[in-house]
Amino acid sequence: MLFIMYEILNVAFIVFHTVLILFNLFGWIWKRTRRxxxxxxxxxxxxxxxxGIWYGFGYCPSTxxxxxxxxxLGYSDMPNSYIKFLVELWTGIEVSAYTxxxxxxxxxxxxxxxxxxVNMNE
Known part of the structure; x- marks a missing residue:
């Protein structure tokens, strides 16, 4: 039962973080979501x-x-960058951390x- 809860949380974090990143990149486009x-x-x-001053540059509580x-769940090879994790998860392409x-x-x-x-010019 605990394993199932962790699997659900794993998927929920992937969905949440992906949506948040996409919203950060494109949420400014629509007037209703700009603020x-x-x-x-x-x-x-x-x-x-x-x-990041205390936890390391680029720190994210969600990550x-x-x-x-x-x-x-037994994973031990997570990269430092959540974006790197998502790029490799969604595309299957391994990308350098620097890139x-x-x-x-x-x-x-x-x-x-x-x-x-857009927020200053409304």
């Missing part, structure tokens, strides 16, 4: 850069909790700029 998008981007930045669930980190930074920065722009 929420800016909020989630700010929360992500807070987690990466402020909490931390998900890795705990996966350890309970993933670079594109994560670029796309996050562009999404933040777009969100700030």
């Amino acid at each position: 929420w998008n800016l909020l989630t981007l700010a929360a992500t930045a807070f987690s990466w850069f402020i909490l 931390d909790w998900h890795w705990q669930v996966r350890r309970e 993933v980190d670079l594109w994560t930074g670029i796309l996050f920065g562009l999404a933040m700029l777009a969100s700030l722009y």
Whole structure:
């Protein structure tokens, strides 16, 4: 029974994190979601850069909790980057951590700029 709960949590974290990342990247496009998008981007930045001071640059509580669930399921080879994990999970393509980190930074920065722009110009 406990194993089933961890499997459900594992899938829930994958879905939640994937949706959050897509919302961070594209939520600024629709007028109704722009404020929420800016909020989630700010929360992500807070987690990466402020909490990261204590837990390591790029820290994410959701990733931390998900890795705990996966350890309970017997996984031990989780990468440092959740994005790397998702890219490999969804595409089956192994990508270097450097490439993933670079594109994560670029796309996050562009999404933040777009969100700030549309929120300030409404």
